[in-house]
Amino acid sequence: MKFKRRNIPRPGWPLFLLIIWFALIAGVLENNAANAEEYRCLKSIGAYGTKDAGLYYPCGVALDSVGNIYVTDWRNKKVSKFNQEGKFILNFESKAKIYMRLKGPAGIAIDANDNIYVVDQYVAKVFKYNTQGEYVGSFGNYGSASGKFLNPRGVACDGNNNIYVADHDNFRVQKFSSKGEYISELKYMGLDTRKLAKPRGVACDAHNNVFVVYSDINKVAVFSPEGKMTVDYGEEGSQPGKFMNPRYAACDNIGNVYVTCYKNHRVQKFSKDMKLLASFGEFGKKAENFRNPEGICVDVSGNVYVADALNDRISKWEPEEYIKHLNWAALFEKKGMIADAIKEYNDILKLRPQDAKITATLIELNLKAAKKCQMDKDLEGAKKYYGEVLKLNSLNEAALREMKDLQEGGREKKEEKKQNMIIGLLVVLAVLISMIMTFKNA
Numbered sequence: 001m002k003f004k005r006r007n008i009p010r011p012g013w014p015l016f017l018l019i020i021w022f023a024l025i026a027g028v029l030e031n032n033a034a035n036a037e038e039y040r041c042l043k044s045i046g047a048y049g050t051k052d053a054g055l056y057y058p059c060g061v062a063l064d065s066v067g068n069i070y071v072t073d074w075r076n077k078k079v080s081k082f083n084q085e086g087k088f089i090l091n092f093e094s095k096a097k098i099y100m101r102l103k104g105p106a107g108i109a110i111d112a113n114d115n116i117y118v119v120d121q122y123v124a125k126v127f128k129y130n131t132q133g134e135y136v137g138s139f140g141n142y143g144s145a146s147g148k149f150l151n152p153r154g155v156a157c158d159g160n161n162n163i164y165v166a167d168h169d170n171f172r173v174q175k176f177s178s179k180g181e182y183i184s185e186l187k188y189m190g191l192d193t194r195k196l197a198k199p200r201g202v203a204c205d206a207h208n209n210v211f212v213v214y215s216d217i218n219k220v221a222v223f224s225p226e227g228k229m230t231v232d233y234g235e236e237g238s239q240p241g242k243f244m245n246p247r248y249a250a251c252d253n254i255g256n257v258y259v260t261c262y263k264n265h266r267v268q269k270f271s272k273d274m275k276l277l278a279s280f281g282e283f284g285k286k287a288e289n290f291r292n293p294e295g296i297c298v299d300v301s302g303n304v305y306v307a308d309a310l311n312d313r314i315s316k317w318e319p320e321e322y323i324k325h326l327n328w329a330a331l332f333e334k335k336g337m338i339a340d341a342i343k344e345y346n347d348i349l350k351l352r353p354q355d356a357k358i359t360a361t362l363i364e365l366n367l368k369a370a371k372k373c374q375m376d377k378d379l380e381g382a383k384k385y386y387g388e389v390l391k392l393n394s395l396n397e398a399a400l401r402e403m404k405d406l407q408e409g410g411r412e413k414k415e416e417k418k419q420n421m422i423i424g425l426l427v428v429l430a431v432l433i434s435m436i437m438t439f440k441n442a
Helices: 013-035 321-334 338-351 356-375 379-392 397-441
Strands: 039-045 058-063 069-073 078-082 088-091 105-110 116-120 125-129 135-139 152-157 163-167 172-176 182-186 199-204 210-214 219-223 229-233 246-251 257-261 266-270 276-280 293-298 304-308 313-319
Touching (some): 058 116, 058 304, 078 105, 105 163, 116 152, 163 199, 257 304, 266 293, 313 321, 321 338, 356 397, 379 397
Parallel strands (some): 058 105
Antiparallel strands (some): 039 313, 069 078, 105 116, 116 125, 125 135, 152 163, 163 172, 172 182, 199 210, 210 219, 219 229, 246 257, 257 266, 293 304
């Protein structure tokens, strides 16, 4: 009996290409994971309670200039103040009069002068306090006209102490002066310009760009200081870089933006060009977990503070050591403290000796410092900084040229000094000879 040979299908090109594609994707994911920045939970601040020190659904968090922590406690209808170590200091409502009482405190922001702004979503106002918890004033009211609010949620301050309020149910962010005077508004204009979006959180970077979180469409939009939307990013999902009901945002010294994701129970960190840098947190009750995170802020060292709403606490997260140095370096650069910035970048290079970007930055800053020394007639200081450049890159043309000029200038000065000494000696000798001749003639 003859058996017919069955035609068994063989893997063709489509399957082969599919395997290759999956391999590439896996490689990309592995590479991204390897390059992701790491954060660890340093401590928790606060715990469930309805007394002075207790928290019951913390919604917003902000820091003053000395590192004190301020928390909007949504269900307790108050603002609580803690010191850097997390010790309770006071709550604002204990001092407030009845007509100034909060009913739904949501977002919170602090300007450069340590004025504290709290958005109340139910009262439809922005309340202003000092660091002692004393009521200073308020602005806003129910309505849709300019300067009025419907369910406001987030608030932020830029470098000029302007105030931005996420006016959620009016589909806009409103901009006010430090006196509470209405200036302008920002509205989302995505691919579908007919679709209005509800802003939830708002943040400002060091260059006064405004980042607006739109929970309902799972996007973050960036507006220029002039109010023009420059880019938007994000889509619904649980994969890295995607959002499921994002809530609030914060910016660090470098310009990175941090976004809390309510339903993904995590924080994601993006660069200025919207590249995902880090993601931390997952659902749970442990210290390193979140349950529906809301507000967020970042200190000068790059530590991240998150309002972990359903865990009734503030979580403090610490970045890798080099990120701390990066944040301090950025701050020193902004203030024109170049020598301090160079020190921070040198510390980073010790930790990451192969980092070409840090090396290039160090070269640039040392050249800048050397030029300043030359302008100040500090030639030894200039030589020092040019020498540092040549340690980093022995072929740097600018440093080689300037160092040569400085050395030649030094040799010329030595020669000039030598010549002056010889001339001086000759003068002295001439005087002595003249005195001797005068004595003999006498």
